Amino acid sequence: MRVVVIGAGATGLGVAWDLALRGVDVVVVEAHEVGVGTSGRFHGLLHSGGRYLVTDPNAAQECYRENVLLRVIAPNAVVATGGYFVKKYGDDDNFERRWTHQAEALGVPIREVPPAELRQALPMLTPDIERAYWVPDGVLEGFRMLTMLVAAIQARGSRLLERTRAVGIRTESHRVTGVEVEGPDGHRTLDCDAVVNAAGPWAGLVAHDWGIDVKVQPSYGLMLIFANRRMDQVVNRLKLPSDGDIFVPHQEVVILGTTDVAQPCPDAPEPDRLEAIRLMSLGAELVPDLGSWRVLRGFNGVRPLYEPSGLTDDSRTVSRDFAVLNHGDRDGLAGAFSVLGGKWTTFRLMGEVLGDKLAESLDMRLPSRSADTVIEAHRTTQATSRRHPVDRGALLCECEGVYESDLDNETASQTQMRFGTWFSMGPCQGTFCAHRVLGRRSAAQFAQEMAWLRHEREHGLNVVGWGSNARLIALEQATKAQTLAEDLS
Amino acid sequence: MRRFDHEDSCIKCSICVTACPVYRVDQKFPGPKALGPDWYRRLQAGQGDTMEHVGDCTFCQLCEEACPVAVPIAHLIAEHKRHAPQSPRLMLRDYLLTHPQWLAKAPALVKLPKVLGVPLGISAKTRWPVPSPVDRTQRLHRVRPVKNVPSVGIFVDCFTRGFDAPTLAEAREVLERLGFATVPLPAASHCCGAAAYASGLLDEAEHSARATWRALGRGAAQLEAIVTLNATCDDTLRSEWPRYFGLELSTPVFSFVEFVLKHASPSLFASLRECPAGEVIYTHATCRSKTARGEGSLLRLVERSSERPPRVLEINCCGAAGSYAFKSEHTGVARALGSQANQVIDGPGIILTDSGTCAIHLEELTGHRTLHPARWMHAQLELMGAPQ
Amino acid sequence: MTVSVLVVGRGPAGLLSASYLRQRGFDVTILADADGTMSMWSGDFGFGRSADAFESFPVKLSQSSWVAAFQGLVDIFDSFGVPLRLAPPGVILRTVTATGNLRPTFAVPAWQYASVDPEDLIIVGIAGLADSIADAQAVSYRNHVRREAIVVKLTRPPGWDPGWGAIRFASYLDTRAGLAWFTRELGAQLRHAPRGVPVIVPQILGLDTTVEIVAHLAGELGHPIAEFPLLSPSVGGVRIRDRWERSLRRLGVHFITGRAQRVSPTATAMTDDGREFAADYVLLATGGVLGGGASVTIDGAIIDDLVNRELGKMDDVQSLDRVGHPDIDCIGGGRVLAVGRALGGWNPNKDHNGGAMVLGSVHMALSMISED
Ligand SMILES: Cc1cc2nc3c(=O)[nH]c(=O)nc-3n(C[C@H](O)[C@H](O)[C@H](O)COP(=O)(O)OP(=O)(O)OC[C@H]3O[C@@H](n4cnc5c(N)ncnc54)[C@H](O)[C@@H]3O)c2cc1C
Ligand code: SF4
Numbered sequence A: 001m002r003v004v005v006i007g008a009g010a011t012g013l014g015v016a017w018d019l020a021l022r023g024v025d026v027v028v029v030e031a032h033e034v035g036v037g038t039s040g041r042f043h044g045l046l047h048s049g050g051r052y053l054v055t056d057p058n059a060a061q062e063c064y065r066e067n068v069l070l071r072v073i074a075p076n077a078v079v080a081t082g083g084y085f086v087k088k089y090g091d092d093d094n095f096e097r098r099w100t101h102q103a104e105a106l107g108v109p110i111r112e113v114p115p116a117e118l119r120q121a122l123p124m125l126t127p128d129i130e131r132a133y134w135v136p137d138g139v140l141e142g143f144r145m146l147t148m149l150v151a152a153i154q155a156r157g158s159r160l161l162e163r164t165r166a167v168g169i170r171t172e173s174h175r176v177t178g179v180e181v182e183g184p185d186g187h188r189t190l191d192c193d194a195v196v197n198a199a200g201p202w203a204g205l206v207a208h209d210w211g212i213d214v215k216v217q218p219s220y221g222l223m224l225i226f227a228n229r230r231m232d233q234v235v236n237r238l239k240l241p242s243d244g245d246i247f248v249p250h251q252e253v254v255i256l257g258t259t260d261v262a263q264p265c266p267d268a269p270e271p272d273r274l275e276a277i278r279l280m281s282l283g284a285e286l287v288p289d290l291g292s293w294r295v296l297r298g299f300n301g302v303r304p305l306y307e308p309s310g311l312t313d314d315s316r317t318v319s320r321d322f323a324v325l326n327h328g329d330r331d332g333l334a335g336a337f338s339v340l341g342g343k344w345t346t347f348r349l350m351g352e353v354l355g356d357k358l359a360e361s362l363d364m365r366l367p368s369r370s371a372d373t374v375i376e377a378h379r380t381t382q383a384t385s386r387r388h389p390v391d392r393g394a395l396l397c398e399c400e401g402v403y404e405s406d407l408d409n410e411t412a413s414q415t416q417m418r419f420g421t422w423f424s425m426g427p428c429q430g431t432f433c434a435h436r437v438l439g440r441r442s443a444a445q446f447a448q449e450m451a452w453l454r455h456e457r458e459h460g461l462n463v464v465g466w467g468s469n470a471r472l473i474a475l476e477q478a479t480k481a482q483t484l485a486e487d488l489s
Numbered sequence B: 001m002r003r004f005d006h007e008d009s010c011i012k013c014s015i016c017v018t019a020c021p022v023y024r025v026d027q028k029f030p031g032p033k034a035l036g037p038d039w040y041r042r043l044q045a046g047q048g049d050t051m052e053h054v055g056d057c058t059f060c061q062l063c064e065e066a067c068p069v070a071v072p073i074a075h076l077i078a079e080h081k082r083h084a085p086q087s088p089r090l091m092l093r094d095y096l097l098t099h100p101q102w103l104a105k106a107p108a109l110v111k112l113p114k115v116l117g118v119p120l121g122i123s124a125k126t127r128w129p130v131p132s133p134v135d136r137t138q139r140l141h142r143v144r145p146v147k148n149v150p151s152v153g154i155f156v157d158c159f160t161r162g163f164d165a166p167t168l169a170e171a172r173e174v175l176e177r178l179g180f181a182t183v184p185l186p187a188a189s190h191c192c193g194a195a196a197y198a199s200g201l202l203d204e205a206e207h208s209a210r211a212t213w214r215a216l217g218r219g220a221a222q223l224e225a226i227v228t229l230n231a232t233c234d235d236t237l238r239s240e241w242p243r244y245f246g247l248e249l250s251t252p253v254f255s256f257v258e259f260v261l262k263h264a265s266p267s268l269f270a271s272l273r274e275c276p277a278g279e280v281i282y283t284h285a286t287c288r289s290k291t292a293r294g295e296g297s298l299l300r301l302v303e304r305s306s307e308r309p310p311r312v313l314e315i316n317c318c319g320a321a322g323s324y325a326f327k328s329e330h331t332g333v334a335r336a337l338g339s340q341a342n343q344v345i346d347g348p349g350i351i352l353t354d355s356g357t358c359a360i361h362l363e364e365l366t367g368h369r370t371l372h373p374a375r376w377m378h379a380q381l382e383l384m385g386a387p388q
Numbered sequence C: 001m002t003v004s005v006l007v008v009g010r011g012p013a014g015l016l017s018a019s020y021l022r023q024r025g026f027d028v029t030i031l032a033d034a035d036g037t038m039s040m041w042s043g044d045f046g047f048g049r050s051a052d053a054f055e056s057f058p059v060k061l062s063q064s065s066w067v068a069a070f071q072g073l074v075d076i077f078d079s080f081g082v083p084l085r086l087a088p089p090g091v092i093l094r095t096v097t098a099t100g101n102l103r104p105t106f107a108v109p110a111w112q113y114a115s116v117d118p119e120d121l122i123i124v125g126i127a128g129l130a131d132s133i134a135d136a137q138a139v140s141y142r143n144h145v146r147r148e149a150i151v152v153k154l155t156r157p158p159g160w161d162p163g164w165g166a167i168r169f170a171s172y173l174d175t176r177a178g179l180a181w182f183t184r185e186l187g188a189q190l191r192h193a194p195r196g197v198p199v200i201v202p203q204i205l206g207l208d209t210t211v212e213i214v215a216h217l218a219g220e221l222g223h224p225i226a227e228f229p230l231l232s233p234s235v236g237g238v239r240i241r242d243r244w245e246r247s248l249r250r251l252g253v254h255f256i257t258g259r260a261q262r263v264s265p266t267a268t269a270m271t272d273d274g275r276e277f278a279a280d281y282v283l284l285a286t287g288g289v290l291g292g293g294a295s296v297t298i299d300g301a302i303i304d305d306l307v308n309r310e311l312g313k314m315d316d317v318q319s320l321d322r323v324g325h326p327d328i329d330c331i332g333g334g335r336v337l338a339v340g341r342a343l344g345g346w347n348p349n350k351d352h353n354g355g356a357m358v359l360g361s362v363h364m365a366l367s368m369i370s371e372d
């Protein structure tokens, strides 16, 4: 049996992984490259559920369950940092009461932390904190998880087709028999028994191509990346979920998020400087000295919220829960499914639920195995660290420690390579390493890939061009325009 | 993990690497960027495996001076050194070398290396200082501020106290000639903490600094200024104390050279210039003098005081670097750095430098007499005769 | 009385001002809080299209002054051992970048490759050197100029480790063993290459002995040989900076370390640690945003804190390359003059900054000081 999954974000790959484990032959088609949508532009929080205890109990419970599970099945891509919910003086007492009550009711473990303990763990936080609770928040290494998932599904014989856009479906008597795609090899049809729309914010458009109406509410959020990992645990503000109230330490950086702005289209908008300034001042409510932290870049991610009742202006009220639609039952198109909404944290669960529905509708008895199958660590990262230093070749990206030998996966796309190695994501933002890495990847594609990467990096730098980061931008511009004369060609 | 201002500002320009004297002479040295900001960022992310050769940094701070975004590179490297494993033997040595105030109390202890040197990892090659006669150093400390005459404190660093009494005495005479009463500070032997900081013993450094700051205490507050004789101590008191230990001095700190430039009258300089020109003067502002104030002041002092134009010794760091050259694993680098002076020196003359340890090192490697500028000024003034 | 000039900044504009002023007998002090951008670029003075460039330049110098300025530059570089090659009037030289693009220039150190007309080249790739991407470079070069680019590759030198950057390679080539290795390896690779075709090498041909290395290689290999510049830390820039600063010390320029906080119209500078420097003139060679002459606030204002003036707004990443003081006499009164990048961007290629701005503005400032 063959299933085509549309979208190589966390959800699509989660679905592909679950199906591949059931022995299904999966082809994932991705219009751009792995993770360029929301999955590569997220906060990195492995939710404990704490954030949704009051507003979205269902999502909270699912998050907690998956949080516990992912630590076991993907230990290489999650870090159990722990996190805190902190309540400042003046924050709503009533919310706190409901929150602790819900934690107990839903079985999400929390523990009140004495102020001294909090100060010791996170001395940069405001002294204005009345109470704090520890929660099992963690960090989800999204880039690594995506890389691992791609390798894992490929190892089971399934395929990933990047730069391949699904443009329509072929049906026979109201049943899907193929997916039409446009890719490097032109237009063709992939035969299949079922198709899964896992196109995240674009899912509404994909469904529309099938003549089906699905209400996806795109909502973007701005996040700011600080250059260094100045805190080791997640910090949430204990109040009604709002803007700029979460800090997540992620590898060598810290990410502050986020905003929540409903928008009509699925593409991430240009980040905006005024919003960045606003986020900085919101963040300073928790970290008073935030102004002295170097911000490396700002980026927008678009949440694919599912809104069964139609579009809304206030996207914070839309459930973070996910939905699986069987378009056979719902719209009379057998073999077509959509998986909508949800969180990175619940990507596996979404795959499982979808897999169950799909198996059931095709009348197959194929149980999900994703809850008890370990997703292996990425091959090259392990191989590299075991190599003798000299065999690693030249050091290409000094910020993130990427060597020539880390580029040995020739089939990977640029994005996969960046997710796998983190090159160009450190404090120089690719100023010094872009040509080194891309020049070694492909001489023929070099100029094009450089232009793309520079553009993408500058996009995120522009909104946070102040302090020493402004000087980095000036250096990046001079290097690009003068030393390398890239824009003269 | 300690926190530093601008710890995350690095824009990866690598200018620091081009400014580092050790990087140029030691092929194995990873350089300031890799050892400082790059390492510190990994440390913050919990991957702070220390790197080999971190101990080979002299803590000259030339990297920091060059950095466009004020990353405290050398201080991040000191933090790196603190995390690096060290054998108990070398730890003992470092501990001893970072307490020069003990040596200053009993300078005769320098004879020790001859016995203990090799097993402790103390360089057999680097020349050791000769202790000053004890009575002279002691006597100087009984002076108190004089009424109706502006008084300045003169910071007696541990090296000067133990090994360079003539510089102290002559510096005081020069200042008195300018119309200041001088008060040697602090009364008992102390170290500003620079030596310990350079070796990565940050807690020791803070401890020493605090003790010295307390010892300077109230006395210092009544003085017009504190004049330093050693560029490293100068920078330590003036900028590291407040920045890294929160220790503020209410009295402004000046280097001897800057103080003289500021307070000597034009007529005094004019008379000095009328004296017959002596030997060729090579000026070497030490690395820390360069990073804190710049070498231009020493050059200007000599220009103002002598008809014969001075020559600048165009080396960045001579390699002595406090206790650096005394460690056997650094002998090679220290000598390579200091020997570069010989490419500039093309005839007889004397070298002026504002640090006692650098003076010994340069004198050994160049064969040229090397003095503190205070002693040269003193000699010039003697040549000139008594004031009219 | 000798006229005293305080130059704030140690980048190319500061160093060039100091050289000229010393030549003319002024008393010169350089006050800087950090190294300038000299070591970030290879030291070739970019200068876009020849003819109309003179008109669009914000510093109005006559054509003959430009010729004199360039000749003065050649003389100064020559005095500290950096031979410069100058484009003949009306002609533009083009240098090749590490990514195989062409960049216009007017004055290049003789060790750097530049030519008037595009020509066939042999590009040397060096294993173990991160910036060496000869294959991609050759493809770009071929695409741009439709000339041949042959790639030859050298293996890693003995003793290499992954931390070796261009400076390490250059120090190695300064040694006898290093030069022997390079000559031998390159010779072997060029054995089958068409004779006489120019060979371009990443910028690693020594720090101290470059002139000799280039001459030696050309003699041994029978090809003209020159370098193409790499990124910061640019070995080419470091060579120039080191030689230049050394010569200024020898000439008696006073180097002072410190950050100027305020400069008054009466030519007095105050440092952030309370030192005061008075002079007859102050030259602000403080650079742009990169050099530290201007800073960007969180709401995007670009400000020169020294004279407390807003220079512009940051609208996009390119704004940073454009802003600067609109006038050399930047605060009026004629005693505080802005030179170099501080004066506003002017890119040889586009409207960014460039070496020509350094040269032109320093000349202008010099004539203003000399006239008084
Ligand atoms: C990567 C790169 C490549 C380039 N390539 C080329 C090229 O190929 N061709 C070309 O023509 N041009 C090139 N340029 C442009 C050229 O380098 C600049 O135009 C030039 O460097 C500007 O020099 P400057 O002396 O005006 O400023 P800077 O070099 O920026 O110097 C500023 C100095 O001022 C000091 N300073 C600033 N504020 C203060 C203060 N308050 N107190 C004390 N000191 C202060 C700084 O510490 C520094 O020493 C390049 C630039 C870069 C960055
Ligand atoms: S520490 Fe400073 S000088 Fe060194 S690379 Fe970073 S920004 Fe440049």
Ligand code: SF4
Pocket (backbone or CB within 6 Å): B019, B020, B021, B022, B023, B031, B032, B056, B057, B058, B059, B060, B061, B062, B063, B064, B073, B074, B077
């Ligand atoms: S302190 Fe001196 S020796 Fe140490 S890294 Fe910096 S420049 Fe090099």
